[in-house]
Amino acid sequence: MVDSFFSRMRRVQANLGRVIAAREDEFLELGSTLHAFASRADNLVDMARELVESTVGEILKEVVRQLDDKMETMRSMCQVSDTAEMDEFGRIRGFLADLLSLLENYGRIVRTLQMLAISTRIESARLGADGRGFNTLADDVEKLGLKIAEYSAHIREQAARLDALSVDADGRMTSIRSSQQECSLNVFVMVQENVTSLQRYGTSLDAVSDSLTGTIAEIQNSMGEIVSSMQFHDIVRQQVEHVEEALGETADYLQAHTDELDAGDMAHWLGQVNTMQVAQLEYAETSFSQAVQVLRDGLQALGLHVRDVQQVVETARQGEDGSAPLDSISETVLHVSAHFRQLAEQGGDVGNVMVAVADTVSEMTSFLDDIEDVGAEIELIALNASIKAAHTGDMGKALGVLALSIQTLSHDARQQTDSIAEKLRSIAGAADVLRDMSRGYLDSSQADAMTAELQGFMEQLRTVQGRADSLLGSVDNEAVTLAEELDALASGIRVDEPVRAALQQAAGELMQIAETCTQEGNEEGAPLPDVLQAILDRYTMESERAIHRSHLVGDGEGDAELFGDDLDDNIELF
Amino acid sequence: MTKTIMTVDDSASVRQMVSFTLKKAGFSVIEATDGKDAMSKLSGPVHMVITDLNMPNMDGIALIKSIRAVPAYKFIPIVMLTTESQASRKQEGKAAGATGWIVKPFKPEQLVDVVKKVLR
Incomplete structure (x- = not known):
């Protein structure tokens, strides 16, 4: 009777061999896409940083500083002449x-x-x-x-x-005095208000920059989750390989020693081994499913953060009243x-x-x-x-x-x-x-010099405006496209479904074997032979060992977390 | 100067993630599928090796020993990146000449932090 169990275990073993390994190309393709998306997200962030910090932020602050410096000169030039x-x-x-x-x-x-x-x-x-x-x-x-x-x-x-x-x-003197009066009363006040408003805007940009930094951190965090999740293809592959090895080697050992061993003990041991492998497979399935879900969530979160970048950039472009500050200062x-x-x-x-x-x-x-x-x-x-x-x-x-x-x-x-x-x-x-x-x-040298300087500002502002518009356009387009592509990628990931189905099927098959063997085996069977114990001890991961302990020794539940609370526990420098 | 790091793992997806993380951080990366492949590619400026433990042909421990036997690479940092977390295995790696041990899965910033620390 046990022979049929051996052949069923070997069949499960053979099927498992294809479950994860066959998905490697899918993961590699996903990895390549991810690489490209990460590059695009980095580029988007760079553009956003340039827009918020360099293009709008720094240059704007510099122009405001220079305008502020010139304010005294402008004030004296606008001073209404005396009547001499x-x-x-x-x-x-x-x-x-x-x-x-x-x-x-x-x-x-x-x-x-x-x-x-x-x-x-x-x-x-x-x-x-x-x-x-x-x-x-x-x-x-x-x-x-x-x-x-x-x-x-x-x-x-x-x-x-x-x-x-x-x-x-x-008449001319009256006219120039009127111009000076207008300059002093209206134009100068307008410049003063504009500078003050731009200074306030510059300060608000610092907050926008902080917000962008936060969004960038979120993007990096999402990327970290994604990169970690991607490694579960390898981690779960090894877990499944360990199950395959345990099944194959157990079947080989017991079949080779059928004549020498008590049938009731063998059934008892088969019950133990298969129960253990069911637990390992269930854990592997949970790990894989969770990892793929984290991957999907990470991609979707990345899409949201990319949209946040677009939002932050739009905020940076607009002043307090919704008008573009660069337009206002140019005017x-x-x-x-x-x-x-x-x-x-x-x-x-x-x-x-x-x-x-x-x-x-x-x-x-x-x-x-x-x-x-x-x-x-x-x-x-x-x-x-x-x-x-x-x-x-x-x-x-x-x-x-x-x-x-x-x-x-x-x-x-x-x-x-x-x-x-x-x-x-x-x-x-x-x-x-x-x-x-x-x-x-x-x-007119003073007025000419001031006009030339103001023209210089205009040139700078035109350049800045051009660059800002170009960056904003690029950020807008890229953010929309990238976010959509990330959403599509996330919702298109279905790799967990066939893997889960295959692992559940294998676990189901092994569970049946385990239940039959447990029923037919000696209730108090002999201790597991050292050879089989050694096969089961050959785990590389703490999670596998925890499951092993919980089933054989009853020590702990073996409910290892996918990601530890403190990931730094996984690092040791000698 | 850009530093070159060799990643050794029989899993292509892990090599891809390590490579992706390190390149993003500004490093140059050489990939090898196992210890034997790594030794055949070990020439020129390689400033660090990140290797898996269990691999076909030549495992991580044997690889460390082989690298340490080459005078040019005797003192380069070698960090294990593996699912293995048993203290006895870590001790084995340390005895062979490993610089550090990272249990998979890693987060990108962790890997980069470790690399920067050991390359300092």
């Missing part, structure tokens, strides 16, 4: 009004000179040959009148231009840059007007010497008239009156001339002040 320039223009316009008033008085002198020239000619004609010399005097007086009229016209013309320029400059920088350019252009315009005013004043003051000569010339004419009148004697009494009038006029003319000259000098002084001031307005 406008005051200076006001002063010039005041001087011009005074000058025009003085020139009105000059007109009176010219008219007097014209009348004196006519009177001198009349008196000269009355005197006949004796008054001939007075014609020259009349000519001189007339010429001087013309000269003064000509100078006055020139000065009036320049004064009118100057006044127009001053009005123009005043601000563009706005500020345009504003500084406008300020520089306006400043240049004002500077040019100042220079034009100064140049016009220079032209005006070129008459200063001529005007002063007028005073001297009229005095000479008056002196000449007095001398000639004295030479003429009583006949020239009338001319003496004329000479006296010329003398009086020369006194007035000198006063007027001095006043005009003084006014022109005042205007020239104010013009010099304006010319100095114009240098500051014409020097």
Whole structure:
């Protein structure tokens, strides 16, 4: 009867030999796929890290730092100018009004000179040959009148231009002050708010980075579970091989010694051996099933973590209000840059007007010497008239009156001339002040430098934005695809089903043998022979030994855990 | 310089997982199917060996002894990676010249930690 048990045990042994070993290619293929997925997950994480930490994080922080550094400079550039320039223009316009008033008085002198020239000619004609010399005097007086009229016209013309320029400059100054005011009130506040908001965003990115680190740790943890589970193909293969060896060697030994051994003892031993192998197979089946389930769970968890990466990255891209912070800072920088350019252009315009005013004043003051000569010339004419009148004697009494009038006029003319000259000098002084001031307005280097720096920021931001968009697109696409593929891979793993079925079938067969043998064998059979004991002792794994102990000695349940609570217990360095 | 580690196991799936883990950690890996195969591939820069215990042709203990007999590899770290956890077997491995013992299954970070520690 026992012979039939031997052949059944050998049949189970032969069937078991194919159960796990035949699945190796499946595991290897799964391993290769896993390798590829792990690489893709690593790449995804690298992209996410670059996006969160380098691209958005570090560069953003650097731009914010630089903008913050420039804030003081920008603040000074947006500072509304004081009214010195406008005051200076006001002063010039005041001087011009005074000058025009003085020139009105000059007109009176010219008219007097014209009348004196006519009177001198009349008196000269009355005197006949004796008054001939007075014609020259009349000519001189007339010429001087013309000269003064000509100078006055020139000065009036320049004064009118100057006044127009001053009005123009005043308008431009008002405009630049309004721009500065807007810069100071709106643009600067906008930059300040933007920087503050970006600083807050930068701080929130640190939290996002921590979250990403957590997700990465979860991914590594899932990968660890998967790698551990994959090893159960080898572990369970060995467990099943040990069962195969025990079955084969037990059958071989007992069959070889059938004639020498008691049939009841042999049945008893067969009952023991097969019961033990059932327990080992059940444990192997549980281990394998659990490992494959952990593998499936690990892959699904990996898919979820990959989706988490996508979520984290999306959070990193968006600011507090859901808008992209890089877009927002780009707009601000563009706005500020345009504003500084406008300020520089306006400043240049004002500077040019100042220079034009100064140049016009220079032209005006070129008459200063001529005007002063007028005073001297009229005095000479008056002196000449007095001398000639004295030479003429009583006949020239009338001319003496004329000479006296010329003398009086020369006194007035000198006063007027001095006043005009003084006014022109005042205007020239104010013009010099304006010319100095114009240098500051014409020097756009500070605004140009700031604009260039802001343009530099823009370039950096454009590059960052481009890289961020590209990374985000890649992360989005890859995360979706990878997560789907991981889900599909996890749900497609069915390797445990045929293995479980085969192990259950083998265990069932051995259980039947064990039950029959136990029933037919001696109730208190002889102790297991050393040879069979040695076969059963030949376990390599603690779990196998635990099962062995629980069945033979009743020591413990042999319910070994798939993964120990502290995996480091499995490591020993000598 | 990238360090080279030899993994010796008759199970292709275990070799695959060891190789996968070590390559991911930046190591170069040579695979061998048993002790005999390992000895035939042992040439050039091999900085460490991770071997199974029970293998056909030449088992892990014999492999350790063979490696230790080659002057160039006399002192390289050799770690056993096996399902075997009996103290007597560990003692046997230690006596043969094993540097450490890892019982399967391993977690990737464990293996990498051990490798970094013994290669330090």
